[in-house]
Amino acid sequence: MASISVKNVVKQYADGFPAVNDISLDIGDGELMILVGPSGCGKSTLLRMIAGLEDITSGDLFIGGERANDKAPRDRNLAMVFQNYALYPHLSVYENIAFPLRLNGNFSDDEIRRKVEEAADTLELRDHLERKPSQLSGGQRQRVAMGRAIVRQAEAFLFDEPLSNLDAKLRGQMRTEISRLQRRLGITTVYVTHDQTEAMTLGDRVAVLRKGVLQQVASPRELYQRPVNLFVAGFIGSPPMNFVPAEIEGRKVSLPFVSFEVPQEVADQFGDRQLLIAGIRPEHFEDAALVDANDLSHSVSFSAHVDVTEWLGNELFAYIPFETSREIHDRLKTLARELDSESLRTQLVVALDAGSRIGPGEDAKLTFDASKMHFFDPVSGDNLTRELAAVAS
Amino acid sequence: MARTVQFRFLAGHEPSNLIDLPWSVPLEHWDHPALVRRTRGQSRHVVRFVHLGTKTFALKEMSEHEAHKEYGVLRQIRAAGLPVVEAVGLVTGREAAEGGALDGVLVTRFLDYSLPFRYLFSIEGGAPLSHKLVDAAVVLLVRLHVDGFYWGDCSLSNLLFRRDAGSLMAYLVDAETSQHRNPLPEGMREHELEIARENFAGGLLDLAAQGMLSSEVEVLEVVNMLLERYGLLWDELTGVTEIDAREKHLIDQRIRRINDMGFDVDELVMEHDPAGDRLRIIPALVEEGHHARELRRMTGLEVQENQARRLLNDIASYGAYLARVEGRAPPPAVVAARWIAEVYEPMVAQVPEDLRGRLEPAELFHELLEHRYYLSEAAGYEVGNDTGLRSYLDSVLRFRPSEQALFLED
């Protein structure tokens, strides 16, 4: 097994388009790294460069410390899991896993048997080796495909949106299986997905890409709590972070529905900017009626007109329209486009305790924890208060 | 929320009664008189066939995203003139009668006379067939790569084969993983071959497990042959040759070699070295179908490459025959016109209605020539076309299934 490093890697297509633009990333031996971002962000291109399918325009790729830019795909000894998972109906599960090993001619029958049995143990397929694929469940069949990758004893596993063709139920199940398998084998893994939920539940570390540029590499928690910019903040989390215009006057912050004061150390980060974008996650709002008055130290209370509510059993979503300036509106529209998101939100989404009695058409009293909000520069998108963001568990 | 079913069809292909198909039902549960059965390869998706008007279509149910993608790339491959099933439509926005979104459907024209590999193995299981399959796949892969297409899923199930005068021609049927790149990175070609090799091996081993592969076929040897032959053809079509600048006839030789392999050179790049005494020649644009194009130009017939070779040979011998009996050689255009009117069309016309559709006319003509050759050899004298045809119809063709729209119960 091996570490994988890319250093200042660029991929420029013949038409001049830089699909990957100066990315540096170190993936430790045994680590599970997720590459995530909306379509066209360069994540699959980066994976294919690691795999050797795509030439590297400039920069370096190291696999196990060795420069691999000019190595043929097969010499890199990486396994693209699931890309080739046709199962053969008349071959036993054993043969379905074993046959690619026979092709390369380097292994004795005994070695092959040992490898296949070992892989089958890891995958809990040992009792099924003599069966035919049609006698397996959907999940077991996917595991047979993983078995083919395991027996190759590759330096690393590469996954390119492996679950996108599966139905929701199998997808959830496979996610757990991949994560368990990866930990058990301790194999370096690079996993590409456009689905932030998948990224957040699966990865040790997650690399967020946008238009070929690496935005942030961090643990899922860090990405959620301390996003570096508007893009990462908007991409990570579901429902996504709310963005509202914030007018600044010294320590005073005016949002469309409430004004309040922030601590001096927060205001210090604003410089002389008078207009910012404030970000508040839906789950950081609460129904004021349900909050203990003692817990309100960081809280800002306000009342607002609720347009629509959605009760989800464990949560209640309330939607609150707000007014925004032309400038912020345009900025948010660009962001929505970059995020591939269906619509631009000019309404707050607040996620409340399911016990909340707030209903549509009501003026509701709400609170939010101001220490968990972020302030972004509307032009650069940088998160100005990231260093100060409360890292609560 | 109610969804709107959308039918997007290539102009000229919209079957009028397509709208009436039961789109609010998952494809596997359809029960509709337009459904027809066809022998086909394995698939993960539900694939079914419908006959509407005079045409048969393959319907493949898949996520709308995948369907869009595959539709686009199939059209792109086809636009490049490569052998691929023809994508004609896309159905999206389907909703189940009881509510809930249904997957999209990709619609392709059923490829007439196309044969899945299992069918071919069910009639001739030996090594020659495996080699023909390899050759057909190699030609397709090289053609795709020359034009900048990566396939990513070359397997026996994802190829359809058409008979081609004793050999086979391969068509691409499943382009979910394909993409176009210009130029195609070396790594993608290498990777493609690894995938193809593994898939071919899997397909052949599966046949063997089923008892459908004769024991003399060495799977490893067959799949390695795929790599070797690919390498040879690729080098011949794209390799750089360096010649002495005075030996210009070597340029023609290179072009002729490429022609013999069934390709035309549409563009040739030549580079002088600074001293001017060496010349590098690089075929920049090659296209399969050298003989097919020549035949089309002469006769208007649209056939595959090897069939064209065969027919061109027959035209040439007919020309020699005319020269002999008429005392002077007619010009080539006249020979071709007379061959069509006096040989080819009368033969095709003599095939009874119920036996048409068993083989394509050009393939039937090829088989007839073969048959007559064997008859003549056995008889020790030249057997005539009419006798040959009658014997062929009664002793061969009558026992063949209709390959135009193949369906065999398994």
Ligand SMILES: Nc1ncnc2c1ncn2[C@@H]1O[C@H](COP(=O)(O)OP(=O)(O)OP(=O)(O)O)[C@@H](O)[C@H]1O
């Ligand atoms: N246009 C067509 N003409 C003739 N046969 C077709 C056509 N389209 C599909 N088929 C048949 O249907 C089979 C399955 O189609 P296809 O390979 O596209 O399905 P799939 O589910 O994508 O397969 P896979 O499991 O390889 O992804 C093919 O092997 C072929 O035999």
Ligand SMILES: [Mg+2]
């Ligand atoms: Mg297929």
